[in-house]
Each structure stands twice: as structure tokens, then as C-alpha cells.
Amino acid sequence: MYVLNSLLPLFWSPSDDQGDQRSCLIxxxxxxxxxxxxxxCEGCKGxxxxxxxNKRVYRCSxxxxxxxxxxxxxxxxxxxxxxxxxMGMNRKAIREDGMPGGxxxxxxxxxxxxxxxxxxxSGQEFKDDANMPEHTWGNNGDSSDHSSPGxxxxxxxxxSPASTLSSSRSLELNGYTTxxxxxxxxxxMTTHYQFLPHLFSYATQPQSYVLISQLVAAExxxxxxxxxxxxxxxxxxxxxxxxxxxxxxxxxxxxxxSWIKKLPFFCELTIEDYTCLLSANWQxxxxxxxxxxxxxxxxxxxxxxxxxxxxxxxxxxxFSEDGMDVMEKLIYLFRKFHQLKISNEEYAxxxxxxxxNQDVRGLTNVSQLEQLNKRYWYVCQDYxxxxxxxxxxxxxxxxxxxxxxxxxxxKLVNVPLEQxxxxxxxxxxxxxxxxxxxxxxxxxxxxxxxxxxx
Numbered sequence: 084m085y086v087l088n089s090l091l092p093l094f095w096s097p098s099d100d101q102g103d104q105r106s107c108l109i110x111x112x113x114x115x116x117x118x119x120x121x122x123x124c125e126g127c128k129g130x131x132x133x134x135x136x137n138k139r140v141y142r143c144s145x146x147x148x149x150x151x152x153x154x155x156x157x158x159x160x161x162x163x164x165x166x167x168x169x170m171g172m173n174r175k176a177i178r179e180d181g182m183p184g185g186x187x188x189x190x191x192x193x194x195x196x197x198x199x200x201x202x203x204x205s206g207q208e209f210k211d212d213a214n215m216p217e218h219t220w221g222n223n224g225d226s227s228d229h230s231s232p233g234x235x236x237x238x239x240x241x242x243s244p245a246s247t248l249s250s251s252r253s254l255e256l257n258g259y260t261t262x263x264x265x266x267x268x269x270x271x272m273t274t275h276y277q278f279l280p281h282l283f284s285y286a287t288q289p290q291s292y293v294l295i296s297q298l299v300a301a302e303x304x305x306x307x308x309x310x311x312x313x314x315x316x317x318x319x320x321x322x323x324x325x326x327x328x329x330x331x332x333x334x335x336x337x338x339x340x341s342w343i344k345k346l347p348f349f350c351e352l353t354i355e356d357y358t359c360l361l362s363a364n365w366q367x368x369x370x371x372x373x374x375x376x377x378x379x380x381x382x383x384x385x386x387x388x389x390x391x392x393x394x395x396x397x398x399x400x401x402f403s404e405d406g407m408d409v410m411e412k413l414i415y416l417f418r419k420f421h422q423l424k425i426s427n428e429e430y431a432x433x434x435x436x437x438x439x440n441q442d443v444r445g446l447t448n449v450s451q452l453e454q455l456n457k458r459y460w461y462v463c464q465d466y467x468x469x470x471x472x473x474x475x476x477x478x479x480x481x482x483x484x485x486x487x488x489x490x491x492x493x494k495l496v497n498v499p500l501e502q503x504x505x506x507x508x509x510x511x512x513x514x515x516x517x518x519x520x521x522x523x524x525x526x527x528x529x530x531x532x533x534x535x536x537x
Contacts, residue, residue, distance in 0.1 A: 108170045109163065112153040120173035120192045126156070129354055131167045134160070135174045136350050140206035161204070168200050291462040294347070298431035298459075301345035303338045304376055307331065311384035319392040324504040327388060335369040335377075342368075346435070348455055356446050363443040366492040368434060374420045374488075375430040386515050389508040398505055405497045406506050410513075412491050417514045419484060426470075429481055432463035437485050 105114045107124035118128035133139070141161035143149065149159035151166050168174075171192025202208040309330050313319060343349060343357055361368075373381050425433070436459050441452040460482075467478040498506060 109166050109172075110151050110153050110156040112156075118172075119176045121171050123172070124153075127163070127167065130156075130160075130163060131172050131174075132177055133354055134164050134167075135177050137353075138206070139164075140204070165200070165204060168195065168203060174203075291465040294459070294462050295428045295432060295466055297347045298435055299427055301342050301347070302376070302427070302431055303341060304427065307334055307377055307380055309334050311380070311388055313388050313391055317391060319388060321392065321394070321398070321501070321504050324389060324392045324508075325500070327385075328503060328507060331385070332369060335372060336365055338372070339365060339368045342434075343438075351451070353447055356448060356452070359443055359445045360438055360440065360452075364438055364440060366495060367437055367488050370488055370492060371430070371434055371437065374417060375425050376427065378417075378420075382511060382515055382518065385507075386511040389504070389511050392504060392508055394505045394508070398502075402502060402505060403498065405494060406499075406502050409491055409494050409498055410506055410509050412487065412494070413510045414513045414517070416484065416487050416491065417510075418517055419480075419487075421518070423477070423480060423484075425481065428466055428470075429463065432459055432466065433481065433485060435459045436463065436482075437488065 105122055106112070107114045107127055108121050109123055109127040112124040112126060114122045115125050115128075116122070119131060123131075134141075139160075141159075141164060143159055143161035145159070147162060147165065149155070149162035151163060156163050171194060173193045175193075199208075309327070311327065311331075339361065343361060349357070436456060439452050439456040439459065441449045441456060446452065463481070464478050467474075467481065471477045
């Protein structure tokens with residue numbers, strides 16, 4: 084799970100025939116099945132779908148006869164798309180709604196004329212669609228920078244709607260007028276996530292309910308499936324607890340990948356951008372989900388497992404200051420979330436806002452991400468103000484949790500791996516004690532000695 088360079092193919096579902104070792108007809112890589120009419124790999128399948136869905140027009144800087152191989156395929160997008168068409172990939176087998184999975188799967192390779200291929204490659208065929216402007220893309224390949232930004236916080240300790248944690252794009256929330264907010268919420272969208280006015284009575288519910296319902300629908304809210312049951316009296320070792328934490332992180336990571344595929348704006352982003360965003364934000368997404376929708380299991384089953392792990396004196400003495408800092412911040416954030424009682428709708432908005440972070444380096448379309456970020460910022464604000472009219476500071480407090488999550492994720496990478504079992508044992512023990520304290524009317528404090536000793 085720590086090697087994120089292999090994330091790219093995880094966005095696409097593998098074929099049922101796992102034993103098929105045939106080669107992709109486009110680039111020669113290992114084929115995963117029949118995609119859009121021909122045998123191809125996951126990479127070429129995804130590239131063809133993105134190119135057709137987004138109506139892209141490429142340019143070749145050579146003689147339109149570039150080599151296509153697994154290593155060379157990203158160097159010329161024009162020649163790659165050209166070969167897809169020449170080998171018979173069927174663009175009409177792509178679902179019109181842009182969602183994963185094709186249609187008309189019984190249709191095999193298609194033979195189209197050179198004139199028709201030229202119309203597609205030049206973008207002439209796309210110009211007939213007045214609702215979708217033509218895009219011209221250079222030969223930049225499919226590579227992306229997976230670097231993560233620092234933990235910026237906007238001026239006045241206020242997260243901004245344009246860039247939730249950006250210090251360079253700080254925007255005061257109160258400076259935005261209602262008209263400007265409506266501009267972002269109601270701005271032109273593709274048919275994949277347009278508002279449906281006839282479904283709602285705006286006298287009682289705001290328009291933003293539509294977008295929020297789409298975000299919630301993208302979430303996997305079912306309990307985690309990783310087994311976390313330990314026999315009574317069994318003593319868990321450091322290695323066993325670390326292995327369990329890794330399995331949980333793996334399941335949570337795959338759930339984030341599945342979530343991205345279901346987002347209403349999934350087809351609007353390039354695969355380079357959402358791979359780059361996930362590589363930079365996966366720890367924050369997992370942390371946010373553990374503090375909200377999966378908190379009952381984390382503070383229940385997982386806490387019970389960590390309680391059966393007894394660290395050695397050497398482990399206790401070697402616990403780093405970075406580990407202690409992360410522990411204190413996690414406990415504070417848990418208490419904040421428990422106090423706010425974040426709803427599924429607010430969680431879905433927070434997650435989308437955090438994911439749409441245009442400050443991540445290596446992105447290809449920053450302005451698009453900024454527009455989406457602002458849209459969901461105002462959607463969340465509208466929902467919170469409508470749902471909790473007697474909590475005027477609620478939206479601000481919720482948004483201020485995002486810089487804390489990013490800060491913790493940034494510090495967590497500095498904690499040695501062998502200290503993670505002890506860190507999670509201390510955090511879960513303190514959080515569970517806090518819950519018991521809330522129920523009995525007291526709220527216990529946390530110190531290094533009390534947290535690590537239990």
C-alpha cells in the first residue's frame with residue numbers, strides 16, 4: 084500500500100479472465116480482456132475512453148508513425164489514439180454517461196474509413212456537439228508528479244474556498260456575496276451532475292441537496308470487512324497489530340479508489356489529475372473516514388484489539404516526539420468531531436473539498452479543480468446553514484478541521500513504522516476513555532505517561 088506508483092490501473096476494473104496472458108493489440112502490454120471490441124490492456128482501455136469522453140484532440144510532433152510499446156506509449160498520445168482506431172476500438176461501446184463499464188459488449192472490432200478516422204483525430208467530428216467545446220492537448224504523456232504539498236493554512240487561520248488549505252489564495256468567507264456563491268453552485272455543469280429542479284421544493288430545501296446526495300451516494304458506508312476479532316486472553320504482538328493496521332489501510336485505500344470512480348465529476352478529470360490527487364491525499368481521506376463513518380468500528384473492534392497489545396519498555400522509551408505530537412493532535416481532532424457530530428452529508432462534502440486540492444504539484448487543470456472546490460465549499464455551507472440554523476459557527480468549525488487533518492497526515496509520515504502499533508494503541512485508548520468520560524459527565528485529559536502506559 085505504500086507504493087502508490089501502481090495506483091493507476093486500480094481505477095479500472097480487471098476483466099473476468101485473469102488467466103489470459105495475451106498481449107494488448109495497441110502497445111503489447113499484458114492484456115486484461117476484451118475492451119471496446121478488441122483485446123487490450125487496462126492502460127490503453129482507459130486512454131481510449133478518456134480521449135473519446137473528453138473529446139480530446141492531440142498533435143504529433145513527428146511523422147504520425149510513433150512506436151507503440153508499453154514504455155513508449157505515453158510519448159505520443161496522437162499516435163496512440165490513432166492506433167486504437169486503426170485496430171478497431173469501438174468508440175460507440177463507451178457508455179454515454181461516462182461511468183465505468185461499456186455498453187453493446189457483443190460488438191467486436193469496427194472498421195472505419197480513413198476519412199472517418201481523420202475526422203476524429205482532427206476534432207471535426209466533435210465540433211458537431213455545440214454543448215462541448217473542442218479541447219486541444221499537447222503531447223505531454225500520461226506521467227504525473229505525485230508530490231504532496233505542505234500544510235498551508237490561509238491568512239487569519241481561515242481555510243479558503245478556493246484552496247482549502249492554501250496560504251497564497253486565502254479568501255475571507257464573509258467577503259463572498261450570496262450572488263457569487265450562487266454563481267459557483269449553479270454554474271454550468273455537464274449532464275452527469277446537473278441540478279434537477281423538478282425533484283425538490285426550494286421553499287423547503289436548497290438546491291445544494293442534489294449535489295450532496297450525489298456525493299453521499301458515492302460513499303461506501305458499509306462496515307469494514309477486515310476481521311478484527313481476537314480470542315479472549317490472547318496477547319497481540321507488535322507484528323500482528325502492525326499487520327492488521329496495514330490490512331485496514333489497504334481496505335480503506337481501495338474504498339477511496341472506488342469512491343473516486345463514483346464521483347459525479349469523475350469523467351471530467353483527467354486520469355493524471357485524479358491519480359495525482361489520490362497519491363497526495365490518500366492518508367487524509369483515510370483519516371477522515373476513520374474519524375467519521377467508520378469511527379464505531381475503529382473505537383470498538385480495533386480498540387479492543389489494540390488493548391490486547393502490551394508494548395515493551397524499550398518501545399515505550401523509544402516513542403518519538405513526532406509520535407507524541409501526532410497522538411495529541413489525533414485525540415484533539417477526535418474530540419472535535421465527537422462534539423460536532425459530523426453528518427454523512429457534511430463528511431461527504433469535507434472529503435470532496437479535501438480531495439479537490441489544486442495546490443498539489445503536477446496537476447494539469449488547476450482552474451477546473453478550483454471551480455469544483457469552490458462549488459462544493461458553497462454547497463456544504465448552504466447545507467449546514469439550512470440544516471443547523473441555530474449553529475451559525477458550525478460551517479467554519481467543520482472547515483477548520485481540514486487543516487488539522489492535513490497537518491496530522493503530514494506529520495504521520497515522520498513517525499517510524501515500528502511505532503505505529505503503540506501510537507494507535509495510545510490514541511484509541513485515550514479516545515475510548517474520552518467517550519466513557521462524556522457518558523459519565525467527565526472528560527479525562529491525556530498525557531504521554533497515561534496514554535502510553537495503558
